[in-house]
Amino acid sequence: MNPLPLAHITGLVLAGGRGSRMGGVDKGLQPFNGMPLAQHSLQRLRPQVGQVLLNANRNLDAYAALGAPVVADAHGARGGAADEAFAGPLAGFLAGLQHCRTPYLVTVPCDTPHFPLDLVARLAAALVRDGADIAMAAASEQDDASRVLRPQPVFCLIDTRLAADLARFVAQDGRRVYGWAAQHALALVPFTADHDEATAFFNANTLADLQRLQAAPGSG
Ligand SMILES: Nc1nc2c(ncn2[C@@H]2O[C@H](COP(=O)(O)OP(=O)(O)OP(=O)(O)O)[C@@H](O)[C@H]2O)c(=O)[nH]1
Numbered sequence: 001m002n003p004l005p006l007a008h009i010t011g012l013v014l015a016g017g018r019g020s021r022m023g024g025v026d027k028g029l030q031p032f033n034g035m036p037l038a039q040h041s042l043q044r045l046r047p048q049v050g051q052v053l054l055n056a057n058r059n060l061d062a063y064a065a066l067g068a069p070v071v072a073d074a075h076g077a078r079g080g081a082a083d084e085a086f087a088g089p090l091a092g093f094l095a096g097l098q099h100c101r102t103p104y105l106v107t108v109p110c111d112t113p114h115f116p117l118d119l120v121a122r123l124a125a126a127l128v129r130d131g132a133d134i135a136m137a138a139a140s141e142q143d144d145a146s147r148v149l150r151p152q153p154v155f156c157l158i159d160t161r162l163a164a165d166l167a168r169f170v171a172q173d174g175r176r177v178y179g180w181a182a183q184h185a186l187a188l189v190p191f192t193a194d195h196d197e198a199t200a201f202f203n204a205n206t207l208a209d210l211q212r213l214q215a216a217p218g219s220g
């Protein structure tokens with residue numbers, strides 16, 4: 001159960017990256033089981049939030065056609081101009097925080113189409129329980145011999161009062177999501193046994209990843 005009213009949460013799909021491991025293509029627009037990859041994230045997120053936003057830096061018209069308002073990174077935020085493009089996911093967080101009109105923003109990437117259906121409810125429950133400003137997902141992953149709980153920094157529920165703080169962090173060349181989040185009251189939220197650990201947080205960084213994911217059982 002989500003303890004926060006859905007109307008207080010904006011969901012942001014991050015599709016503003018370079019896609020360099022995919023050969024520089026616009027990752028969110030790659031076809032995946034019959035529709036653009038970013039649309040899967042949008043559809044999965046919509047019922048979990050009050051409203052949605054898409055964050056992209058290329059092909060803005062194609063993203064707008066997916067049916068959500070599109071916000072681009074503010075490249076000037078780091079004091080530069082066009083060469084400051086693609087400053088990483090935090091630039092997308094900042095664009096989302098600056099455009100959202102709700103007390104909370106939740107982010108998901110465009111390349112993880114099977115993220116949990118109760119992602120936002122569980123992040124919200126931890127945020128409220130711990131009195132935290134940020135709740136970040138963490139997933140159990142196999143690491144050589146043992147299982148480890150690894151933060152998934154682009155799955156974040158954020159109190160939008162942190163917008164000005166993030167603007168300062170990014171302006172000072174801060175790039176690491178976890179580095180910024182750890183400066184605040186942060187709740188790490190484990191997603192383990194009751195989810196399909198193998199695929200829920202599996203993200204497609206290469207075209208081969210995308211094909212593997214498309215062929216996975218339960219995909220679609
Ligand atoms: N807004 C914005 N989002 C970004 C940026 N860089 C990465 N992201 C997003 O952050 C998420 C995770 O990034 P990656 O998986 O590394 O995606 P990517 O940067 O497009 O891919 P690579 O260039 O291969 O690293 C994805 O949803 C990206 O769209 C950026 O500079 N701006």
Ligand SMILES: [Mg+2]
Nearest residue numbers: 111203204205
């Ligand atoms: Mg990725």
